[in-house]
Amino acid sequence: MSTTQSRVLMKLSSVSGLTCPVADLDRTVAFYESLGFRVGKRDDAQATCYVNWFWITFTATDGGPVPTPSGPAVHIKVEDLQAAHQSLIDAGHTPASEPVKRPGGGTQFSLLDPDGYELVLFFKK
Template structure:
């Protein structure tokens, strides 16, 4: 398995408007936006900011996550299994059509492996 790049992060926020304005002032470009998410870019690196009106307990998969781009999602998934690791999810398509799966580190932080 080869990780190509650290492509982005995801964070929960309380106020999308305030967050978008703050990051835009820092020089981030605002990308896709809807009522629950805004994506901000610096070059190719992105940060997705999400609000969760029901509370984080209702959607634990929205917490902080590090996104790692790989060439082949199925090979990467199988390589982790072969090394004795247990991903928290199987490869599946996300809202944007990327195929991804989640692996939790020893402290419970989400590593999202994805391919386009």
């Protein structure tokens, strides 16, 4: 098989969620709750937060180091980007950027969570 050919090994249904290590589970859960995520299953070692069907499970590192995030950002669509930006500021959060135009259309801004994971809030018609 050449590098230009691909073979589907399975039929994928959807991407459902992510798992991220965090330094302070309580702080992280409070941060995501303040954004509107719903907290689902939780114990001393992990907590899962949901938006609709998408989930992020946060796992406590028990005092160990949290890897510096350098991976993908989580993109979250909002209905009113300017209102979302202002409501985060009003709630005491500091967005990492001002709203800017997206290369593919629409607008976006970034917000870092307590462990440095990037959330990109965006609006596109």
